[in-house]
Amino acid sequence: MMYQVPYLCYTKDMKFEKILMWIGFVILAYFALIFIQKQIPTFFPQTTEKVTEVQKSAPFSDADFVRAGFVRVVDGDTLLVDIGGEEERVRLIGVDAPETTKSHKAAECFGEESKDFLIKKLAKEEYLYLEFDDASGRRDRYGRLLAHVFNHDAQNINFTIIEQGYAHEYTYRRQEYLHKREYKQAQKQAERFKRGLWADDICTKNL
Numbered sequence: 001m002m003y004q005v006p007y008l009c010y011t012k013d014m015k016f017e018k019i020l021m022w023i024g025f026v027i028l029a030y031f032a033l034i035f036i037q038k039q040i041p042t043f044f045p046q047t048t049e050k051v052t053e054v055q056k057s058a059p060f061s062d063a064d065f066v067r068a069g070f071v072r073v074v075d076g077d078t079l080l081v082d083i084g085g086e087e088e089r090v091r092l093i094g095v096d097a098p099e100t101t102k103s104h105k106a107a108e109c110f111g112e113e114s115k116d117f118l119i120k121k122l123a124k125e126e127y128l129y130l131e132f133d134d135a136s137g138r139r140d141r142y143g144r145l146l147a148h149v150f151n152h153d154a155q156n157i158n159f160t161i162i163e164q165g166y167a168h169e170y171t172y173r174r175q176e177y178l179h180k181r182e183y184k185q186a187q188k189q190a191e192r193f194k195r196g197l198w199a200d201d202i203c204t205k206n207l
Contacts, residue, residue: 070122073118075097076115094179098197099196109203113197114197118161122157128149135168160184162183164195165197
């Protein structure tokens with residue numbers, strides 16, 4: 001009996017130490033996993049604009065997004081962006097804003113206001129995100145990219161300019177393009193609350 005007591009105490013201490021050791025191992029593994037997850041972007045290089053090179057031949061789905069450097073606003077429905085070092089004009093799908101200039105005609109009513117709205121909306125944007133659409137195709141007959149455009153907060157710029165009354169929803173040849181329902185609803189909201197070009201006595205002859 002005198003020899004058994006210390007042996008039992010020693011065994012219990014050893015079991016307790018092993019439990020503490022396993023708890024410590026689990027905690028260490030947990031923090032190691034968190035560290036690895038944070039480091040994943042450096043372990044796996046991210047796709048760049050040059051790799052995605054949208055515009056020429058690579059196939060895309062109707063949910064393809066490409067990051068593009070924002071250059072400037074051309075008018076209320078057209079932007080200039082930089083993709084892989086090449087400047088591209090982007091026509092906003094589902095949007096028809098009044099013209100700012102024409103070769104043989106004066107600017108349309110509310111055209112400058114529409115352009116100014118986009119300039120202010122995108123003033124702080126370094127990058128934009130382009131969503132392509134199988135319904136409309138990649139480019140129009142003028143060679144412009146066709147896209148739904150999102151800012152860094154994932155806000156749909158096409159939707160916003162219609163909702164705020166600076167452009168009409170536009171369906172080309174009855175296409176069932178992405179976000180068509182939302183854009184039509186956005187125009188109804190603008191009309192209902194008389195925003196922008198829907199305000200009383202604004203460009204009545206153009207409505």
